Amino acid sequence: MHRIYIHPLPVRIWHWLNAAGFVAMILTGMQMRYAGTIEVIGFRTAVRMHNWIGFALIANYCLWLGFYATSSRIRCYLPELNLRKFFFGSVRQMKYYCYGMFVGEPNPHQISITNKFNPMQATLYQLVMVVLVPVQFYTGVLLWDVQRFAAQVNFLGGIRVVDTVHVLIFIFFVAYVLVHPYLGTLGATRTGQYKAMISGYEEVPDERK
Secondary structure (H helix, E strand, C coil): CEEEECCCHHHHHHHHHHHHHHHHHHHHHHHHHCECCECCCCHHHHHHHHHHHHHHHHHHHHHHHHHHHCCHHHHHCCCCCCHHHHHHHHHHHHHHHHCHHHCCCCCCCCCCCCCCCCHHHHHHHHHHHHHHHHHHHHHHHHHHCCCCCHHHHHHCCCHHHHHHHHHHHHHHHHHHHHHHHHHCCCCCCCCHHHHHHHHCEEEECCCCC
16 A cells, blocks of 8 residues: 555645535525525525625635646546547446445556546546536526526526526535545545545555556
C-alpha cells in the first residue's frame, strides 16, 4: 500500500463547503416545501437562508470550475473518447461493485492523479457537475425573482415547469447525499477516502503483478 496526492487543498476546501451548503439547502428547501408540517425555523428565515446559501454555492462552483479549467487536473473530468474502452471498463467496474468486492477481488480501476474516477464515477460526476448542478442553480435563480426573470420563465413553460425541474433535481441530490457516505467506504480501506478528503493523500494498493 502506498499514498498518492489526489486532492489538492482548493478541491478539499470546495468539497467540504459544497457538502455543508447542499445539506443546508436540502434542509431549508424541505422547510419551505413543507411549511406548516415542518416547523424547525420560520418560513421567511428558511427562504432567506436558502437564497443566500444558494448564491454562496454558485460562487463556490465558479471557483471549482476556474481551478479545474486552469489546471491539468481537468483531465479527471474529461469524457472518455474511446467508447469501446469506456464500455468494457464500465462493465468490469459494475461487475466489481455487484460481486467482486464482496469476494475480495481487486478493484479493476487503478487510481492516479489524472485518472481518479473509474468509468462509472466519471459518467456520474460529469452528469452532476456539468448538467444537474448548473440547471439547479439556473432554475433556483429564476425562482428567486420570478418577476425579474419573467421572460425566461415563460419561455421555459411557466413557473410550474421551472419549479418541477428544480424539485426533481432536489430529490436527486437528496438521494445523492444519502448514498454518498456509503460510496466513500469503497476505497482501498473503509476510511481511506474520508481521510483523503482531509489530508489530500489517498491510500492505493501497490501495482498488481
